[in-house]
Amino acid sequence: MNKLTRDQMAERVARDIPEGSYVNLGIGLPTKVANYLPKEREIFLHSENGLLGMGEAPEPGEEDPELINAGKEPVTLLEGGSFFHHGDSFAMMRGGHLDICVLGAFQVSATGDLANWHTGAPGAIPAVGGAMDLAVGAKQVFVMMDLLTKTGESKLVDACSYPLTGVGCVDRIYTDVAVIDVTPDGLVVRELVEGNSFDELQRIVPVPLKLAPLAAAA
Amino acid sequence: MNKLTRDQMAERVARDIPEGSYVNLGIGLPTKVANYLPKEREIFLHSENGLLGMGEAPEPGEEDPELINAGKEPVTLLEGGSFFHHGDSFAMMRGGHLDICVLGAFQVSATGDLANWHTGAPGAIPAVGGAMDLAVGAKQVFVMMDLLTKTGESKLVDACSYPLTGVGCVDRIYTDVAVIDVTPDGLVVRELVEGNSFDELQRIVPVPLKLAPLAAAA
Amino acid sequence: MIDKTVSSLEEAVAGIFDGATVMIGGFGTAGQPAELIDALIAQGARDLTIVNNNAGNGEIGLAALLKARRVKKIICSFPRQADSQVFDALYRAGEIELELVPQGNLAARIQAAGAGLGAIFTPTGYGTLLAEGKETREIDGKHYVLEYPIKADFALIKALKGDRWGNLVYRKAARNFGPIMATAADVTIAQVSEIVPLGDLDPEVIVTPGIFVQRVVAIGNAVAQAA
Amino acid sequence: MIDKTVSSLEEAVAGIFDGATVMIGGFGTAGQPAELIDALIAQGARDLTIVNNNAGNGEIGLAALLKARRVKKIICSFPRQADSQVFDALYRAGEIELELVPQGNLAARIQAAGAGLGAIFTPTGYGTLLAEGKETREIDGKHYVLEYPIKADFALIKALKGDRWGNLVYRKAARNFGPIMATAADVTIAQVSEIVPLGDLDPEVIVTPGIFVQRVVAIGNAVAQAA
Numbered sequence: 001m002n003k004l005t006r007d008q009m010a011e012r013v014a015r016d017i018p019e020g021s022y023v024n025l026g027i028g029l030p031t032k033v034a035n036y037l038p039k040e041r042e043i044f045l046h047s048e049n050g051l052l053g054m055g056e057a058p059e060p061g062e063e064d065p066e067l068i069n070a071g072k073e074p075v076t077l078l079e080g081g082s083f084f085h086h087g088d089s090f091a092m093m094r095g096g097h098l099d100i101c102v103l104g105a106f107q108v109s110a111t112g113d114l115a116n117w118h119t120g121a122p123g124a125i126p127a128v129g130g131a132m133d134l135a136v137g138a139k140q141v142f143v144m145m146d147l148l149t150k151t152g153e154s155k156l157v158d159a160c161s162y163p164l165t166g167v168g169c170v171d172r173i174y175t176d177v178a179v180i181d182v183t184p185d186g187l188v189v190r191e192l193v194e195g196n197s198f199d200e201l202q203r204i205v206p207v208p209l210k211l212a213p214l215a216a217a218a
Numbered sequence: 219m220n221k222l223t224r225d226q227m228a229e230r231v232a233r234d235i236p237e238g239s240y241v242n243l244g245i246g247l248p249t250k251v252a253n254y255l256p257k258e259r260e261i262f263l264h265s266e267n268g269l270l271g272m273g274e275a276p277e278p279g280e281e282d283p284e285l286i287n288a289g290k291e292p293v294t295l296l297e298g299g300s301f302f303h304h305g306d307s308f309a310m311m312r313g314g315h316l317d318i319c320v321l322g323a324f325q326v327s328a329t330g331d332l333a334n335w336h337t338g339a340p341g342a343i344p345a346v347g348g349a350m351d352l353a354v355g356a357k358q359v360f361v362m363m364d365l366l367t368k369t370g371e372s373k374l375v376d377a378c379s380y381p382l383t384g385v386g387c388v389d390r391i392y393t394d395v396a397v398i399d400v401t402p403d404g405l406v407v408r409e410l411v412e413g414n415s416f417d418e419l420q421r422i423v424p425v426p427l428k429l430a431p432l433a434a435a436a
Numbered sequence: 437m438i439d440k441t442v443s444s445l446e447e448a449v450a451g452i453f454d455g456a457t458v459m460i461g462g463f464g465t466a467g468q469p470a471e472l473i474d475a476l477i478a479q480g481a482r483d484l485t486i487v488n489n490n491a492g493n494g495e496i497g498l499a500a501l502l503k504a505r506r507v508k509k510i511i512c513s514f515p516r517q518a519d520s521q522v523f524d525a526l527y528r529a530g531e532i533e534l535e536l537v538p539q540g541n542l543a544a545r546i547q548a549a550g551a552g553l554g555a556i557f558t559p560t561g562y563g564t565l566l567a568e569g570k571e572t573r574e575i576d577g578k579h580y581v582l583e584y585p586i587k588a589d590f591a592l593i594k595a596l597k598g599d600r601w602g603n604l605v606y607r608k609a610a611r612n613f614g615p616i617m618a619t620a621a622d623v624t625i626a627q628v629s630e631i632v633p634l635g636d637l638d639p640e641v642i643v644t645p646g647i648f649v650q651r652v653v654a655i656g657n658a659v660a661q662a663a
Numbered sequence: 664m665i666d667k668t669v670s671s672l673e674e675a676v677a678g679i680f681d682g683a684t685v686m687i688g689g690f691g692t693a694g695q696p697a698e699l700i701d702a703l704i705a706q707g708a709r710d711l712t713i714v715n716n717n718a719g720n721g722e723i724g725l726a727a728l729l730k731a732r733r734v735k736k737i738i739c740s741f742p743r744q745a746d747s748q749v750f751d752a753l754y755r756a757g758e759i760e761l762e763l764v765p766q767g768n769l770a771a772r773i774q775a776a777g778a779g780l781g782a783i784f785t786p787t788g789y790g791t792l793l794a795e796g797k798e799t800r801e802i803d804g805k806h807y808v809l810e811y812p813i814k815a816d817f818a819l820i821k822a823l824k825g826d827r828w829g830n831l832v833y834r835k836a837a838r839n840f841g842p843i844m845a846t847a848a849d850v851t852i853a854q855v856s857e858i859v860p861l862g863d864l865d866p867e868v869i870v871t872p873g874i875f876v877q878r879v880v881a882i883g884n885a886v887a888q889a890a
Binding site for chain 2: 446463464465466467474489513514515516517520523525527528536537538541542543544546547558560561562563564565566579588607608610611612613614615616638643654
C-alpha cells in the first residue's frame, strides 16, 4: 500500500483543524502537526504545562528554559497567549474546553479505546503524563499513527492488548494509509491514501471496516 | 451581671488575635473587631469576596464600589494585599488556611454546634452566604454574641433549636458577660467580666459549665 | 482571524434561549454586568434559571430581570438583603424557585463544572438543612456532603479589559465569580470597559484566558475610571 | 511586623523531618527549585515521600535527591524520560516506591487538598490500570473515578518575585505546579529570584497570595535574566 511520510501525515491532520480551534498536540509525532498549520489560520495551541497560544520554536540562541512545551522543548508564546498553573491547565483539558487533541497511539480498538502510554512489558517503567486527561477531556480526540507496527501487525484492533489510556475516547484515526472514523456503527474509512483500495486495507485490519468518504474531506 | 458593650466585646476579641493571623470577620458585630486590632500588629484580614489584606474604611468620597467587603461596605486594601476569585477565596476558607474566623450567632450548643444563618421562622427568607464555609474551614472559630436574647433566653444551649450552620465547629465564645471555650470536656469559662461570678453565670446558662481561667488570658 | 468582540450589547446576548441556565457574575453590584443584564431584559428570553451569589439589589440589574418576570429559578447563596425587595416579593408570592447554596459550595460546584469533575465531597453544610437528603461520607474522620457541578448555557460577566481572543483582566473585588463562571458555561459573554489590541495584556497577568470566553463587548469605561 | 523572608537556604529548609511528604514544584527542570533541593540534600532528611510531576532529570535537583537515597516513595505522572536514569536504576532495583498518577489527577488532587475537599470524582483514568481497585461511579452517563486529596508537610517551589508577606509571582511556564502546591502543604517554602518591598507586587497580578506561603528565600536572579 502507498504510505504517507510522517510529515505528510502531519500535513493531513493539519488540514482538518479549523480556524479558532483550541488544540493540544501530544508529545512526539503529533507535535509535527504544528509545522503544517497554515499561518493565515488562527489556531490556539495549548500545552498542558500552562501555555495557551504557543508559537513556533525560538530562533537558535533565543531558547528560554522556562518557556517549554509538554515535551520539554523550547517554544515561544504568541501575542495574545497566556500562562497559567497546572490546575487551570488541566481544567481546560478535563473540562471539555479543548476542541481537538492529537495523540499518538500503540493501539486503537474498534470502539475507540486508546492505548498509548504503556506497553505493559515486564520491567517497563510506565509514564502517563497528561495523556489520560486529554483522552477523556478534549471534544474530539484524533489519533495519529502508522497503521502497522514495525513487525507488520495492525495497530487497529478488536480489543487493545496494551493497557488502556481511555475507554471509547477516540473519534478519528489518521494513519499512513487511510483516515478512519470511530462511529457508533463501527470503524468507517473516510479517506484512502491515493492508490490504496478499501479491500486491500480491510485485508490487513482485523476489524470490520465500512467505506463512507466524507464529501468535504479536504 | 455586668455586661460589655458591643465595642468592648470587639476590643476583647481583638486582644486574642495574634500578629500574623489570617482572619475573617463575619458580617455584623464581628466586623467591629477590626477597629480594635492594634495598628502595630500585622494581621491579615480576608474577605470572602476575594480580598486578602483588607484595610480600613476609605475616607469619605474615596469609596470604590468595586472595593467592598463581604458586607458590601466600602473598604481599602493594604500594601501587600491581593485580589483573587471566589474559587480561590473559598479554597482559603474551606482548606483550613484561615487561622481565625469570628462569627455572630443565634445559638451555640454545648458541643459547639453553631446556628447563625436562619431563624427557621415561617416566611423567613433564608440567606447563608459564606457562614457555613467559615464554620467548617477556619482553624479556630470564634463566636461573638450577647449571652442572652432580647427576651432573656440563653443563646448558649444544650442543643440548637435554630437550623445549624455547622456541627461541633465553635472553639470559643465571646459573650458580653464571659469568655467560654468549647472543649472535649464541655464548656469551660475562661474569663468573667469583672464583677460577675461563675455561679451567677451558671444560673442563667442551661448547660453545665466549668471554670478554668487561662493563665495568659489577656 | 479570530475576533470574539461584538459591536453591540444586542449581539452579545443573541441566542440566549427560553429556559436557559444563565450564570451572572457579581457580588452584590460589584462585578455585576448590568449592561448585559439590561440587554438580556430587552432580548426577551424567559423561564431562565439564574446562578448568582445574590438575588438582586434595588430595582436595577438582576433585580430588574427578576422584576420583568424572566426568572423561573435562582441558585444563590445570599438572596435576602436590605435591598432585595424584588426577590422577596416574588419569593413570598411563590413566583420564583430558590435553590440556596452555601457560597463556597456555589463556587466549588461552578469550578467542578468548569474542570470536568463529576462530583465533589465538600465539608460545607454537613449536618445542616442545606445538606438534607444529600449523600454524605466520612473521610479521614471528617464529614463531607456530595455536591454536583453547576453548569450553565451562558455566563454574563464583567471584566475590566478584554482582547479579540477573549482574554480578560478584572478590577479589584469585581473579579469575584467572573473567572470561575467563565469556565462553566457553554457561552461566556464578557462586558469590558475597554477592548485592547491583542498583545496588550501581559500573558503573566491574564486572569481568564480566551479559551473560556466566546464574546466580548465594550461598554465604555464609566465604571473603571480608577483603573 | 511579619517577615516571612529567611536569609539562608539552610534556614529555608529547617525542620523538614524524616518521613515527611514534600511537594516539589517544576515540570522537568522548568520551575524546579534546584537550590532548595540542594539545601534539602545538605539538611539530611530521609525516607521522604516526594510529589512532583517527574522523577528527576540528569543528576541534579530532584535526581540528586534521589541519588542521595533520601526518597522512599515518589508520587508523579511522568517518571520515565530520556534523562531519568537515576530514578530508573532505583526503581528497577526495587529501592523506590512509585505511585503513578495521571497528570491532571495529580493537579486536581493537590487542588482538592488545598481547597479542603474530601474527595473528587474525576473522569481521568476510568477503565485503566491506574484506576484499578478504585471506586467508580456513573454520573449523567459518564464514568468517574473517586480520587483523594494529596496533602504535604512541606512544599518547595520556585517563583520569580516574593515579598515579606509571602506573595508570589512566577515566570512563564515555570509557574506550573507552584501555585497549587503552595495551597496543599502545611509549610510552603518559596525560592525567588528577588525579594521586593511590600507593595511592589500589584494586588491584581499576585498569583499566590501570602496566606499560602510560610517562607521565602532569595537565590539571586541567575535564572531570571529575561524577566
